[in-house]
Amino acid sequence: MSERVCFQLSVRPDRLEEYKARHREVWPEMLEALRATGWRNYSLFLRGDGLLIGYLECEDFAAARRGMEETGVNARWQAEMAPFFELPEGSRPDTGFLRLAEIFHTD
Numbered sequence: 001m002s003e004r005v006c007f008q009l010s011v012r013p014d015r016l017e018e019y020k021a022r023h024r025e026v027w028p029e030m031l032e033a034l035r036a037t038g039w040r041n042y043s044l045f046l047r048g049d050g051l052l053i054g055y056l057e058c059e060d061f062a063a064a065r066r067g068m069e070e071t072g073v074n075a076r077w078q079a080e081m082a083p084f085f086e087l088p089e090g091s092r093p094d095t096g097f098l099r100l101a102e103i104f105h106t107d
Contacts, residue, residue: 002057004105007097010086011050019084020046029073037067054097068094
């Protein structure tokens, strides 16, 4: 059974345009790492005030995150993306998000 994952982050309002531009040009090796570690149907949604909602499907989210942690490209991507977010001190975007509980689903 697939796991559906939804999470929330906050992009700094003064960095919204650059954040969107960066996601129009995600590194091919980052895309390949996501696919190889089981991240499917991955989407990001951004509101004008910086609210970012992410959604993905995978077999096991903990395993998918561990798989990404083992790639060098993820560390580089997270370091590049961290300045775009309002995060607790020392957090990275891939560890500082708030996971949202699924309360309803229909096919």
